[in-house]
Amino acid sequence: MRLTIEGIGKDFPGVTALDSASFEILPGETHALMGENGAGKSTLIKIITGLYRPDRGRLLVDGKPVDFHSPRDAIAAGISAVHQERNLIPRFTVGENIMIERPPTRNGVVDFDKVHAEARKFLDMIDPTIDTRTEVRHLSVAQMQIVEIAKALSLEAQVLLLDEPTASITGHEADALFAVVRRLRDEGKAIVFVSHKLEEVMAISDRVTVLRDGRIAAAGRPIAEMDRGKIVSAMIGREERVAEMGKRDIDRSKTVLEAKGLGTSFGHRDISFQLHKGEILGLYGLVGAGRTELARALIGDAKITAGELRLNGQAVTIPDVPTAIRRHKLGYISEDRKAEGLILTHPIRSNIAISVWRRIASGLGLISRASERKVVEPLVAKLEVKTPSIEQAVGKLSGGNQQKVSIAKWLAAGVEILIIDEPTVGIDIKTKTAIHELIGEITREGLSVLLISSDMPEMITLADRILVMNDFALTGTIENSRRYEPMSREIMGFIHADTEPCAAAAAHG
Template sequence: MGLALESVSKSFPGVKALDGVSLDLKAGEIHALMGENGAGKSTLIKIVTGLIRPDSGRVLLNGRPIQFGSPRDALSEGVSAVHQERNLIPRFSVAENILLERLPVRNGLVDYAAVEREARRYLDLLDPGIDARAEVRTLSVAQMQIVEIAKALSTEAKILLLDEPTASISEHETAALFKLLRKLRDDGVAIVFVSHKLEEVFAIADRITVLRDGKNVAIGAPMAEMTRQTLVSLMIGRAERVAEIAARQVDPSRVVLEARDLSTTRGHKEITFALHHGEILGLYGLVGAGRSELAHAILGDARISGGELLIRGQPVRIRDVHDASTRFRMGYVSEDRKQEGLILTHSITRNVAITIWRRLANVIGLINPRGETRAIAPIVRRLDVRTPSLGQIVGNLSGGNQQKVSIAKWLAARSEILIIDEPTVGIDIKTNTYLHELIGEIAREGASILLISSDMAEMITLADRILIMHGFRLVGEVANDHHYETTSRAIMGCIHAVGDVEPAPAG
């Protein structure tokens, strides 16, 4: 089954998202679709799957023009997608979400045993550790991503469109996904693969189409003829710039955040670590290791059931993120910026200033809008948020600019301890480099950072030390020499050494 787009254009108010874009997808191939945030990739996928309609041009399926009225119409023709925005029902089980459109019925009732059995088939291909009966709202972002992929696979579509499927998952889970995608390709499935991780594209894709500013700059080029330098130049219009992370001095005598034999109601046991002044301390592990859950427990989202949490040497009990910010100068950049990190329907000004409203308010609690703008404007400029005005609605920004706003609000709060969870998930290569340098700069200015990332290259670039988690326990520490080969080998050695330990179940 083949799919083609011919001279497709689509405009939104003030933005031409696609301008005469073409794509030729063949059966039995993995076709990479590349471009920076805002290049038009997600818009193209939404057009193919019937979520939006093009203004002009046409979509052809097996040579015949077609225009789907909805994703359900696309599914009926064998076209399925994993979109950037998660499309799961939080209070439904994992199995129910995977089989939602095709719930098996017996004697007029949903056959839940069959639902779990069928869902299990697809989960086992990606991550056997996810409980098919768990409510989706209890899962980590990475586990939700795997459920989204399993849901798309369960349709057994002949055309599969994957928009950033690996953004939140680790190399281990990515390897399992790639093995499966190669099998699907060999079975004749046509796959569109979108990723900002260039090494993944070179590892998996047969051909590539590149968009820049909503236009084609390459159509169906063989990956074998593409170099990294050429691809980056096509995407951003210039050569790639390597992140420059300046050297820092970490003071081991100044411990700012410490866990002593910490246990939590999320399932953590005997967690002990120390974060020093000016340090970037990495926290790495496979999906389900308990990294983000540990961050949430530190911030009061789960009860600490044993051990101690100390800030600057004093035992503390943090109630929530607001308490962490106001009492302990701690900030949290969530991995789920759309759901937890930002208010998408509010302006940049409101999103950045929300952490300092108490500081800005007068004696009767009112905030002068001009004072609010004066307070946050220098920070927004420093982070180079690309926007026509500070009044721009955050939901209208690109993913990279949204992440800058998410970080800006904690800089405004003058956070001295910053937990950053998946800082560059879904971010293009140019913004990725900028954010890496920014994190290094924040640490050099004296902030202490607990960095959670599933991107091993990112972890090795930024962290001073790397703690390894598995099964909701700390299982090792790696001294980072910033050489990928040696440090990645040490990290995976820690994980493989405890690979037979049963992790805590999701949910």
């Protein structure tokens, strides 16, 4: 099936999201769609899948104009998508979510055994470890993303649009997805692949279209004619800038956080490591390795069942998250900033000030906007949050600016240790560089960071040392040479090693 985008335009109040976008998607190809946050990629995908109506232009399928009024119209025409925003029903099972558009029936009643059998077929293409009978609300963010992909595959569409499908999954799952993409392409399907990860685009795509400020900057260019520099230049209108991390002094004589033989209610065992003042300590592993779960145990969101946690040399027990923040100055930026880290309908002002309301409240417990502004405005300026005012709803900011607000919240709270989980998921190249430099800056000012990332280039760029986790145990600790090839080989060596708690982890502290 050939899909033609012809002169598509879309306006929102005060902004033109798409302006005369034209290009063609052919059967039997993987077509990358690139651009910075706000370039118009997601808007275009929502038009193609019937979520939005175009204000100008038209779509054609095999040369015939089509007019989609809903996603079901697009599905009926053979088009399905994995959107950035998750569209799963939390209290339905994995299988029910995957097969929700086309549930198998028997005598007019949904056949749930067949639902799970069919769902299993599509889920096994990416991750055979997820139970189809588990309710989606019990899954990790990464597992939810895999279910979204399996759901799209179940529709067996002729055109499959993947909007940041690898944003929350690691290399192992991404490789499985790419194998499926190649097979679908070879079967004559058309795949539209949206990603900020240029290495993936170069590896998987046949052609690339680049959007910049709602306009086409490069249309259907063969990937063989492009390189990283040309794609980035088309995206941002200039050459790529490498993050300037600057000189950072790590005080290895001062251990701010130490885990000694920790076990958790999630199933971690014998976890030992040290985090030093001013250090960025990486925690790398595949989806399901237990990284986010360990972070949650450290901040009191789960129980530590064995071993000892020490902060600044003192053994501590953290019963809940407020205690972590207020008493121990330990903060956590969630991997799911939209669902857990921010209140999207509230303004920047209250999202940042919420962490210090107790401190700035009057004697009667009242909080004035003036006292909030006094805290918030300097941080918004320092972190260069792009917004017309601090009264802007956080949900209307780009992903990069939302992440800056998350960081500002914890800087306002005066934390000394910050756990950052997937800091640049879904963030474009230019903004990713800014976030990396911001993380470097806060450590130069004395904060210590425990960094969780599924993006290996990001991990090797930022971390001073890297802990490798597999199956809820540490399997290795590596001093970061910042040379990508040898570092990635060493990390993957520990990933695929037999899973045994690593005594060396503490020794490298």
